[in-house]
Amino acid sequence: MLLRFMKTSVVLFALFSWLIAGSSLLRAAPVVAGAVTVELIAETTAVVPGERFNVALDFKLEPHWHLYWKNPGASGLPVEIEWQLPAGLSAGEIQWPAPERIELGGLMNYGYEDAVTLIVPIQAAQEFDLGTAVPIHAEVSWLVCEQFCMPGDASLSLELTTASEALNSDEAATFDAARARLPEVTTPWLVSATVEGQKLVLTIEQTDGSAIPSDLYFYADKGGVIEPSALQTLSSVGEGQVQLRANLDVMQLQEPSAAVAGVLQSQSGNWAIDLRIGAEAAAVQPPLLGGAVPAATGFEGVLLNLGLPGWLLLAFFGGLILNVMPCVLPVLSLKVFSLLKHSGQSRAQALLHGGAYTAGVVVSFLALAAVLLALRAVGERIGWGFQLQSPNFVVVLTVVFFLFALNLMGVFEVGTSLVGADTKVSKRNDVLGSFGMGVLAAVVGAPCMGPLVASVSGIAVQTNAAIGLLIFGVMGCGLASPFLFLSVFPKLVAYLPKPGVWMESVKQFMGFLLMAAVVFLALVAGRLGGVDAVIALLIALLVAGLAAWIYGRWSVPVKPKRTQRFAQAISLALLVFATYYAI
Structure with missing residues (x-):
């Protein structure tokens, strides 16, 4: 009887240990580097051959510190990832949440405070055998800033196993929260882009009666398109139509591009846009809307x-x-x-x-x-x-x-x-x-x-x-x-x-x-x-x-x-x- 109890205990302990180990492999051990804590996490419990799955870098920051968006603005460096994956896996682009405006030393920067989760999709080849271990390794680097900045890096790894189906992991809620911060892929208005002198002009028109926010701000996807630290103005140019003006960057003036992409942001939402730049816009000087006021006041x-x-x-x-x-x-x-x-x-x-x-x-x-x-x-x-x-x-x-x-x-x-x-x-x-x-x-x-x-x-x-x-x-x-x-x-x-x-x-x-x-x-x-x-x-x-x-x-x-x-x-x-x- 005692011998049977001991054998049962050993089996249960081994099973429990395996479950704990399997759970821990769904996220890399967190790395603490100065003001940053970062983890590599997986959304699902397994890799299904021929299908795509998601992993993410989950950053948590000390108060008042910030990381940078893919276009960091006037200063800074974005998060960069160097993947080390087995044959049959290929990583996609980072899915960047909509950024925040962060002023530092008179410069307007784009980034994230407190916490941010960067999702990266990974495609698995069909040739994987079921039950195969799939190690995922990422070399991550970043620049984190408060009043001064410090570079950081981390080596993160996790291991999944191939299976015929994958269930949501304990981190699924983190991925859902991260997706909620992504810009919407369509706007409720008609948006066009033109150039007026040294300014980029985005014309936004109502199409179905959706109100146009008075606090719209435009983030360009890439540096060298607009001047991040310059004031953007939002002007009414007619019934149901406004124009947002942003100063063009010197690089854009010297080597104009034919398209512009980025994020339109207001307190009510974020919308991704990708537009061809059309002909020069008509010069208008209407009154500013309530949300577009100079940053500096008084003396x-x-x-x-x-x-x-x-x-x-x-x-x-x-x-x-x-x-x-x-x-x-x-x-x-x-x-x-x-x-x-x-x-x-x-x-x-x-x-x-x-x-x-x-x-x-x-x-x-x-x-x-x-x-x-x-x-x-x-x-x-x-x-x-x-x-x-x-x-x-x-x-x-x-x-x-x-x-x-x-x-x-x-x-x-x-x-x-x-x-x-x-x-x-x-x-x-x-x-x-x-x-x-x-x-x-x-x-x-x-x-x-x-x-x-x-x-x-x-x-x-x-x-x-x-x-x-x-x-x-x-x-x-x-x-x-x-x-x-x-x-x-x-x-x-x-x-x-x-x-x-x-x-x-x-x-x-x-x-x-x-x-x-x-x-x-x-x-x-x-x-x-x-x-x-x-x-x-x-x-x-x-x-x-x-x-x-x-x-x-x-x-x-x-x-x-x-x-x-x-x-x-x-x-x-x-x-x-x-x-x-x-x-």
Whole structure:
């Protein structure tokens, strides 16, 4: 009796284990990569030879993060899948749900927040034998963004078995929800496309009395068709007829295409359209419908509507406001410290240093803008502050800030009183230090999307290169203007506290401000590369700290020259190793 019970238990346990295993094979183990969790799931329990079945990538995002649609808009990259399938299987195109509009840094992007499921149909050949295991593997890559972006990837696998019929899996409801987000394949109206000057005009006419929404927006399937960040207008042109106008992209103006495809969206639904572009439309300027209003209002909206003069004013004020943004304050604290120590300098010296600092800021803004515009011209979809999307750049900047902080705290000194790039070894080095501090303020301040900066930077990357460079140059002038003003009127510095012993305490306190910047950059590195990247960065900072201590301990005038040179060589080697290790 006992033996029979044990045999029955073993059989039931084996059967239960097989059922659990079979169920688990219908979805890949979820992969967590930073702000993204992704799974590969199947809609059915088996593969029927000769029939099509569906799999999907099921993404879940942390709050405020987003992925990109197939046309990411003004910046970003879409989800990409590289399939590894056995012979007899062929994957179709991704079925993209209708996107959302997501403004980031003045740029209009198209994507998804919170969660999205991307369905992919797979066709099975008739030649499969029943009971054959069918492994499905996907290499997935994406770009996920909040205020900054980080690339991600995952290797996902699942295994199904061929059978004469397939039942719905436990994931069928997820697929149904995903299909509900797909655009409808037909519209309830007659839609035609024409070109009017530099605008794409979609004419929408009622056919069966169906009301035309007043909040329609058009997403082009491909980049380079319309300008995503430009305002779209919806105008009534007659009874039961409206026209939606969108600015054509520069690429479309240079190489016009004969057709346009995309999604019409309103709060009441989404509709896919695929149209031939007809003859030029009649020029009409009717009143706007209620739903089409400029994105910027008030002071900002007034300046935006003034054209180039307003854009330049907006850029200047935006740069000025950057001086109080958290990511710039640690750098500016060093400049304030420099002003305190030079409160007795002549007007000529003040102008020289103010001019050098301003030149450092403006030259750096122009250089960053030139790189940004050049990359966008060759098809890269990036926005202002793109340098903080580079893990290697973030590592180098973190190490530099860490060394600045150690210097302020007294771990090491260079010359008589070197503060990183702001050295006072000689008058010449002092000017170079002011220029270098301007460079640092620009590089760190550029990614800050403070008030006004977002709108004008979006305009700058959409207009021609000359105007774009001018806008960013003026923004740099705004960032540098407070210190340039104090240089023009050096007597104002007299109202600042007089230099004294107390400044040593202030200097050390400012070291903690820079350490706060190091913490912020470590967070950025973690978002870009995950926990492993943060661990590598912390090890690099440990080695860099050792290098700084060796330099401050043995590379001092009281030590023999040979000892100083040896300490300098060891410190440099450790510093190079630390940076290389983290990169």
